[in-house]
Amino acid sequence: MRKALWVLAGALALSGCKKDGAAGSEAPGVEDAGAAGLDALEATEVGAAYVVTPEKLTAYVAYQRRMLEVYGSQVKGLQGLGVLVDAGTPEAMAEVRAGLKVVEAKAKAEAEARASAGLSVADINGLAQVVTAVIGQRQLGRTLQYEDELRKLEELQQKLPPEQREELAAQVASMRRQVESFQKLTDVRREYGDANVDVVLTREDELMKNYQEMLRVFTGTRR
Incomplete structure (x- = not known):
């Protein structure tokens, strides 16, 4: 039972604006996007080009910071529910129902x-x-550390006899292409365009910090 509850809680916590916006006024505290808003949302979902501007990205960074606080509070509010469900007493179940109100609060906070x-x-x-x-x-x-692995492979290649260097050349070339792809974001640029990627990279440090902090929130390691 506890596992099922946490799966549900996690799904609710990770549900984004896409679901809330589509739900409209049916979800407590969620703004109704209206027909025009839903049309725009549908266009985004099917892969229509979205133009990232510096102004919108700045607003999004602020939005992320606010939602970090919301998600942090939500995770804390759900932490004890598994024990309460296991207890099964009327008092415990009343606390469970009260705890689940944080999900409704999340929808309202997201709209705000x-x-x-x-x-x-x-x-x-x-x-x-x-x-x-x-x-x-x-x-x-960063996680895969391809650059370090490439450096080690190139150092190894230089220590080998000429015939073995040639055998390793294809592997070195393949890893070099992978490193270049990660550095230049080749695939991402192909999908979203150079202009969008370049704008996002102007706030890379802040966005990376938010990304890592969000991971800490949901793994329970955020202080």
Whole structure:
């Protein structure tokens, strides 16, 4: 039972504006995007080009910071629910119902954060797609440490006899292409365009910090 509850809680916590916006007024405290907003959202979902501007990116960074606080509070509010469900007493279940109100509060806080940032549901989803692609690729490159691995492989190649160097050349060339792809974000640029990627990279440090802090929130390691 506890596992099922946490799966549900995690899914609710990670649900983004896309779901809230589509739900409209049916979800407590969620702004109704209206027909125009839903049309824009649908366009974003099917891969229509979204233009990232410095102004919208600045607003999105502020939105992220606000939502970090919301998600942090939500995770804390759900932490004890598994024990309460296991207890099964009427008092415990009453506390469970009270704890689940944080999910409703999240929807309201999300709408308020969007309004404060001056961004629409379509803006949030469009920005999130590009930012996640860019920052996720950067983070993956750091995690895999391809540059260090390439350096070690090149050093090894130089120590080998000429015939063995040639045998290793294809592997070195392949890894060099991978490193270049991560550094230049080749695939991301192909999908979202150079202009969008370049704008996101102007705020890379802040966006990376938010990305890493969000991971800490959901792994329970945020202080």
